[in-house]
Amino acid sequence: MDSAGAHGVSPGIQGRRRPLTKRILSSWQLYLLMFLPLFYLLIFKYVPMYGAQIAFRDFTAVKGIWGSEWVGFHHFERFFNSYKFWTILRNTISLSLYQLLAGFPFPIILALSLNYLTNIRFKKTVQMVTYFPHFISVVVVVGMIYQVLDPRIGIVAEIVKLFGGEPENYLGKASYFQSIYVWSGIWQHVGFDCIIYLAALSTVDPALHEAAVVDGASKLKRMWYIDIPGIWPIAVILLILNVGQMLEIGFEKVFLLQNPLNLQMSEVIDTYVYKVGLASQVVDFSYASAIGLFRNAINLVLLIAVNQTSKKLGQESLW
Numbered sequence: 001m002d003s004a005g006a007h008g009v010s011p012g013i014q015g016r017r018r019p020l021t022k023r024i025l026s027s028w029q030l031y032l033l034m035f036l037p038l039f040y041l042l043i044f045k046y047v048p049m050y051g052a053q054i055a056f057r058d059f060t061a062v063k064g065i066w067g068s069e070w071v072g073f074h075h076f077e078r079f080f081n082s083y084k085f086w087t088i089l090r091n092t093i094s095l096s097l098y099q100l101l102a103g104f105p106f107p108i109i110l111a112l113s114l115n116y117l118t119n120i121r122f123k124k125t126v127q128m129v130t131y132f133p134h135f136i137s138v139v140v141v142v143g144m145i146y147q148v149l150d151p152r153i154g155i156v157a158e159i160v161k162l163f164g165g166e167p168e169n170y171l172g173k174a175s176y177f178q179s180i181y182v183w184s185g186i187w188q189h190v191g192f193d194c195i196i197y198l199a200a201l202s203t204v205d206p207a208l209h210e211a212a213v214v215d216g217a218s219k220l221k222r223m224w225y226i227d228i229p230g231i232w233p234i235a236v237i238l239l240i241l242n243v244g245q246m247l248e249i250g251f252e253k254v255f256l257l258q259n260p261l262n263l264q265m266s267e268v269i270d271t272y273v274y275k276v277g278l279a280s281q282v283v284d285f286s287y288a289s290a291i292g293l294f295r296n297a298i299n300l301v302l303l304i305a306v307n308q309t310s311k312k313l314g315q316e317s318l319w
Contacts, residue, residue: 055290068286075290084272092268096246099182104242106190108235111197112223130191142256145184146171172261181257181266196238197231204230233316240310240318244303247295269295 024031050065055075057068079085110130117123133141148154149170157167170176208226217225251270258266269291277288303318311317 052289052293054286055293057286059286059289071286075287076294078287079291079294084267087264088267088269088272091265092247092249095178095181095249095268098178099185099249100242100246102182103186103190103193104239106186107193108197108228108231110190111194111201111231112227114194114198115201115227116219116223127191130194132191133188134192136188138252139256141184141188142253145180145257149180169261171257171259174262174265177257177262177265181253185253196234200231200234201227236310236316237318240303240306243306244299246302247298 018026054065054068056070056072057065058071058074059065059068114123114126117126149156151157151167151169154167156170160167170180204227209222212222212226247269249268249270251274254266254268255271255274258271273288273291276284276291307317307319
């Protein structure tokens with residue numbers, strides 16, 4: 001038996017296989033489209049990994065990356081032994097969990113509600129009103145939060161006074177910070193986040209709903225037994241991706257809402273990295289890089305763990 005037969009490929013098929021160059025040229029438009037995102041990933045995602053080694057060096061700009069002294073895990077140990085370590089980690093995890101648990105169901109609920117609206121004009125109005133806040137700048141949103149929660153002229157203060165209460169400095173109380181951050185974020189993004197669920201609901205077979213209506217099923221039962229199973233695979237994928245970003249709260253909004261009075265609950269990894277890496281009197285790029293690398297490593301572990309757990313439970317997975 002010849003080599004082609006030994007490998008399970010007939011000589012006729014092997015002879016008809018075109019060279020790689022001809023195959024690329026015959027579908028060059030597709031390869032061009034694929035090249036653009038690959039080029040983006042290469043330049044902005046993989047090339048910067050070269051600089052991640054400064055987390056293991058005592059980096060100075062004069063010596064450069066390769067000229068700086070190798071110190072191993074020294075900067076990681078500094079962070080783990082820091083008196084702020086547990087506070088920052090607690091704030092980051094608690095805020096992430098709060099945001100995930102409170103924010104994850106609302107886009108699904110909104111999408112299910114919009115899907116059953118029969119008044120097209122009212123449906124489009126609700127969609128516009130809920131989508132619009134997503135496109136407002138974070139700085140503008142924070143400015144709105146300051147105005148609404150102002151203890152002297154804010155609308156919340158006026159409502160509290162109306163019921164005989166005494167307004168408080170809500171942004172100055174550490175115990176209120178996480179709720180203000182999470183619920184303002186839900187208001188801003190719930191409309192935009194529900195778009196993918198509306199798209200998934202459009203793929204549900206209408207015959208299932210027709211059969212359910214004939215059997216006398218209510219709208220709630222149709223949601224529970226038809227719509228939710230239809231969008232469940234999408235929901236699981238989004239949940240896995242959200243858990244994979246558990247320690248990546250973001251910088252802008254947290255930093256803008258921060259003040260000395262709520263710092264006990266508002267200091268997270270992203271704001272701490274900025275302060276030690278750029279805003280401190282003695283800039284320490286290596287220490288800041290080590291903290292950022294630690295955060296990304298934990299996110300990767302969480303992503304893999306949740307993905308494998310979902311796969312073992314027979315649910316959707318990323319790979």
